[in-house]
Amino acid sequence: MILAVDVGNSRVHLGRFDGDRLAARADVPARGSGELLGPADRDRLLPGIRRVLVASVNPPAAAWATEWLRLEGLPVEEFHGGRIPLANRTREPERVGIDRVHVRARDPSKILAHAAPPAGETGWLLMR
Secondary structure (H helix, E strand, C coil): CEEEEEECCCEEEEEEEECCEEEEEEEEECCCCCCCCCHHHHHHHCCCCCEEEEEECCHHHHHHHHHHHHHCCCCEEEECCCCCCEEECCCCHHHCCHHHCCEEECCHHHEEEEECCCCCCCCEEEEC
């Protein structure tokens, strides 16, 4: 099980993946202090998680979320930008944060999971 965590400027989106299926999700404010998840979301999202992937454009909120997840005993990997195996084909790629990348994978074999979004929401693309 993988927990994908997208830390933006105002919200933290979390998705629990069972293989390539989005099994559960939560959306919480990027508070920067206190609990990341309440008891109900913690019980739905965290049991059985073996890997946590955190992408962020908000370093203070990412540090808070990462520390909270580590205190829960979860193995956290952070991604803040830089070289990733994705082709960003937007008009201004330098203005697209890692938490909002709309891309096409250069190497489809590296895709771990993809979940199409409900109408009006963000989708998930997890890569190796």
